[in-house]
Amino acid sequence: MAHIWQGLLNEYRDRLPVSQSTPIVTLGEGGTPLVPVPTLSKKLDAQVWVKVEGMNPTGSFKDRGMTMAMSKVAESGANTVICASTGNTSASAAAYAVAAGVNCVVVLPKGKIAAGKLAQAIVHGARLVQIDGNFDDGLNIARELSRSYPVALVNSVNPYRLQGQKTAAFEVVDTLGDAPDVHMLPVGNAGNISAYWMGYNEYAGRTTAATMSADFDAAAADPRDFAPVATRVPRMWGIQAEGAAPFVHGGPVANPETVATAIRIGNPASWDYAVAARDDSNGFISAVSDSEILDAQALLAAEAGVFVEPASAASVAGLIKAGEAGLVQKGWKIVCTVTGNGLKDTATALSRQEITTESIAPTVEAAVELLGL
Ligand SMILES: *Cc1c(COP(=O)(O)O)cnc(C)c1O
Numbered sequence: 001m002a003h004i005w006q007g008l009l010n011e012y013r014d015r016l017p018v019s020q021s022t023p024i025v026t027l028g029e030g031g032t033p034l035v036p037v038p039t040l041s042k043k044l045d046a047q048v049w050v051k052v053e054g055m056n057p058t059g060s061f062k063d064r065g066m067t068m069a070m071s072k073v074a075e076s077g078a079n080t081v082i083c084a085s086t087g088n089t090s091a092s093a094a095a096y097a098v099a100a101g102v103n104c105v106v107v108l109p110k111g112k113i114a115a116g117k118l119a120q121a122i123v124h125g126a127r128l129v130q131i132d133g134n135f136d137d138g139l140n141i142a143r144e145l146s147r148s149y150p151v152a153l154v155n156s157v158n159p160y161r162l163q164g165q166k167t168a169a170f171e172v173v174d175t176l177g178d179a180p181d182v183h184m185l186p187v188g189n190a191g192n193i194s195a196y197w198m199g200y201n202e203y204a205g206r207t208t209a210a211t212m213s214a215d216f217d218a219a220a221a222d223p224r225d226f227a228p229v230a231t232r233v234p235r236m237w238g239i240q241a242e243g244a245a246p247f248v249h250g251g252p253v254a255n256p257e258t259v260a261t262a263i264r265i266g267n268p269a270s271w272d273y274a275v276a277a278r279d280d281s282n283g284f285i286s287a288v289s290d291s292e293i294l295d296a297q298a299l300l301a302a303e304a305g306v307f308v309e310p311a312s313a314a315s316v317a318g319l320i321k322a323g324e325a326g327l328v329q330k331g332w333k334i335v336c337t338v339t340g341n342g343l344k345d346t347a348t349a350l351s352r353q354e355i356t357t358e359s360i361a362p363t364v365e366a367a368v369e370l371l372g373l
Pocket of ligand 1: 089
């Protein structure tokens with residue numbers, strides 16, 4: 001019988017900090033497709049895939065970290081979780097809180113959450129706390145509350161989040177047979193680039209600073225105890241939005257602004273891990289404009305059949321730009337993570353499309369005539 005995907009904690013159990021007594025809180029996340037982008041491959045004379053993380057249960061990669069973090073919450077017996085969010089973390093936390101049977105509080109920046117993401121937090125019954133501030137302010141509040149009160153923080157500063165997220169790198173290697181030459185992804189709070197770098201290294205039998213984080217009560221098995229699955233690690237190319245590009249500026253940005261709300265973050269929590277991923281992989285973190293992001297979003301939809309949210313398209317916008325700058329070598333294998341589903345924010349996607357509907361009488365003849373058949 002075909003293998004039925006069991007969720008990433010079960011699939012990669014031996015490489016994650018899970019013990020016999022950890023209740024597995026899962027919605028079947030992970031196992032997302034790697035979809036080729038033939039037009040971009042041709043244009044760049046390379047092999048380009050997108051890792052479609054919008055296929056996760058709540059429509060973003062956040063579910064990878066949330067299954068891990070929420071399972072540890074369930075193990076600890078806490079009954080309330082809290083997170084700050086630009087939208088997808090709250091959507092994911094709210095859904096996994098339902099699965100775990102705990103209460104969920106989300107701290108949201110006022111008026112900057114895409115409608116689909118807000119709807120998810122609402123239907124899953126989270127308690128919504130709106131602040132007159134941005135994501136960075138919200139994270140400070142959530143962190144402080146979790147320090148002094150009985151609420152568990154499930155933002156990506158919770159080290160279990162990165163542990164879950166690293167499995168996306170495992171899946172890329174499992175699918176391609178080895179690590180690609182380049183892995184590209186959007187960078188906001190910088191947890192994901194840190195997690196991929198950890199995952200790729202662990203599959204190559206190496207450790208990173210994040211692997212060795214002392215923050216675990218139940219450490220994952222040492223990756224050096226496994227036979228390596230990959231022979232190499234990729235260059236990590238991280239992409240930010242120009243208006244929210246602290247890594248490009250070399251320090252925090254006070255008032256981040258971008259249409260890609262999921263990466264509208266000025267003071268990334270995983271700063272050191274992301275810098276290590278960039279430097280140790282011989283990679284870079286650069287920025288693209290909002291209009292380049294929206295162009296890439298449209299290109300992916302029209303040419304690859306993949307509808308992603310704006311932040312996700314930053315990776316592909318960065319690839320196009322890198323190609324124009326002559327940074328892409330012939331024949332390279334390149335994977336771009338597209339982090340979230342386009343259906344979460346249809347307003348932004350449609351704002352640049354001319355919507356033409358052609359009206360006819362409700363008959364076959366009228367349709368034949370219109371379509372010239
Ligand atoms: C959270 C998120 C990001 C940013 O990921 P970080 O780990 O914060 O860098 C990018 N895109 C989407 C869709 C997200 O939800």
